Amino acid sequence: MSGTEEAGRTTARPVAVAAHWSARTPVLSGSLLADAGALRTYTAEAEKLLGxxxxxxxxxxxxxxxxxxVIDDQRRLRSAFLELHAERVYEELTGGLREHRTLSELVTAASEAFPGLTPTETQMAAERACATQADKDGREIDQGLFFHWVLRSPQAGPHLMQALLxxxxxxxxxLGEFDRTGSLDLGTVRLERVDRAAHLTLCNGRFLNAEDNQLADDLETAVDLALLDDRVEVGVLRGGKMTHPRYQGRRxxxxxxxxxxxxxxxxxxVDFLLRRELGHLHKLIRGVRVDGAWPRALVEKPWVAAVDSFAIGGGMQVLFAVDHVVAAADSYFxxxxxxxxxxxxxxxLRLTALAGGRLSRQVILSGRKLWAREPEAGAVCDEVVDPKMMDASIxxxxxxxxxPAVVPNRHMINVAEEPVDHLRAYAAEFALEQALRLYSADVIDKVDRFSAGTSRERRTGSGS
Structure with missing residues (x-):
């Protein structure tokens, strides 16, 4: 038999199996126990075929x-299962809503308690071992599907939103070390208490403070510490000086x-794209939840963001979550x-509330850059100052x-501007849409081309 004939038979057999496979998708009964068993059996067979x-x-x-x-069929079944049982599943994973789990803890626990519902640690490790995003099967989409239905739930969703605060x-x-020393180097974020302010300085200098998993963890840690420290009254977010060749020494x-x-x-x-939204960005607005705190369970403080050079993507998103933005006159968003x-x-959600739908479409859909000096930038920043005046303005x-009156008033503004249930409904849709986008062909093609261009620039020493 020739190699071509063998390859043809290898391809034909899976296609034939696929036709048989699709016909076996189970119909769910509405019983959690029975449906969980059906999900377990079906996904086990699917994984054997994929293996x-x-x-x-x-x-x-x-x-x-x-x-x-096969992957799509599994997702249809998972979605149908969660539409019926998301609340019951979440209750079981949290001990009847008595326990508070992180996002990563929840998807891991779900894979153990309800086999086939979310990827296992072994499956996720295999995905992380892939050389590029394009080489993955996109198991994170199943995590997005899980959080989509949990956040939609009127009981599980609010509990999760509170747990993540x-x-x-x-x-x-x-906290003890920060209390004693007043400063911490967290890796990509430096935290320092100066008088009554906590200064959070982004220090991912080689990459122009680009966001990654580590920055998300460091920044949430720093936000928590600033909120928990009784001597801190105001938080300040600013980028540090760069080591990148093009911006050497500039903030x-x-x-x-x-x-x-x-x-x-x-x-x-989970640990970046979803965590940053429901972690440090949400805490900038709502505060941090402290057991036994009174008169509110949430400890809130006002925040200032100081923009030097530019605030791109997630950097601009930070500005929507703070109370006052100071921008250097030569900066843009x-x-x-x-x-x-x-x-x-x-x-x-937030730019539309601040700037209206038309400008939001120009910025988000058409890529319009807003320079700090433009009148329209007033929807994003409060002060535009000479770069030499940044320190004094901050x-x-x-x-x-x-x-003292700022905290209760910012609390009431945030209640009016972004009710928690409004945010939760958006977050539920975002969880699925972003997971799908992460593995879409156009995104993978764009980041492949960007990475190739970056590699060429590094070889020629031109920077980016």
Whole structure:
């Protein structure tokens, strides 16, 4: 038998199996126990079939078609299962709503308690081992599907939103040290208490403060510590001085998501894309949840953001969550969602509230860049100052926001401007849409081309 004939038979057999496979999708009964069993059996057979195929980079077109159909069939079943049982599943995972779990803890626990519902640790480790995003099967989409239905639930969703406002374990472990020293180097974020303000300086200098998994963890830790420290009255967010050749020695606020990391599959859906929205960005608005705190369970403080050079993508999104933005006159803001292909977090919700639908469409859909000096930039920043006056303007803003009446009034503004249930409904849709975008063909093509261009620039020493 020739190699061509063998390859033809290898391709034909999976396609034939696929036709038989699709016909066996179970019908759910509405019983959690019975439906969980059906899900477990069905997905186990699906995984066995996928396991007989080569890894994604080695599949021929027929094998990839079969893999896609099997994966999609599983997702349809998972979605149907969660539509019926999301609340019951969440209750079981949280001990009847008595326990508070992180996002990553929830999807891991779900994979153990309800086999086939979310990817296992072994499956996720295999995905992380892939050389590029394009080589993955996109198991994070199943995590997005899980959170889509949990956040939609009128009982599970609010419980999860509140749970994610609790301080991280890392922050709690570092609180004593920050209390004693007044400063911490967290890796990509430096935290320093100066008089009554906590200064959070982004220090991912080689990458123009681009966002990645590590920055999300460091920034949430720093936000927690600033909120928990009784001596801090106001938080300040600013970019540090760069080591990047093009911006050597200059301050930069944030360059948005690290597209090289995204190309190489190192941007986590759960630990970055979803966590940043429901973690530190939500805490900037709502505060941090502290057991026994009175008169409110949430400890809130006002925040200032100081923008030097630019606030791109996720950097611009930070501005929507703070109380006062000081921008250098030569800085700009942008949300290059159309270029990157992903959803710019909560910007579609928050920029629309601040600037209206027309300007939001120009910025998000058409990639319009807003320069700080433009009148339209007033929807994003409060002060535009000479770059030499940034330090003095930040200090003055801190003094204004340290007034005792600021916290209750910002609380009421945020209640009126963004009710929690309104945010939760958006977050439920975002969880699924962003997970799908993360593995869409156009996004993978764009980050591949960006990464190739970055590699060429590094070889020629031109920078980016």
């Amino acid at each position: 007989d195929l080569p890894a994604k980079p080695g599949r021929d077109p027929g094998q990839q078609q079969l893999a896609t159909e 609790r301080p991280t374990r890392r922050a709690r472990s570092l 930069v606020f944030c360059a948005g998501i690290n597209l090289v990391d995204l190309h190489q599959g190192r941007i986590s859906f 942008s949300l290059p969602a159309a270029q990157e292909g992903i959803v710019p977090g909560m910007a579609n 200090e003055a803003a801190v003094a204004r926001l340290a007034s």
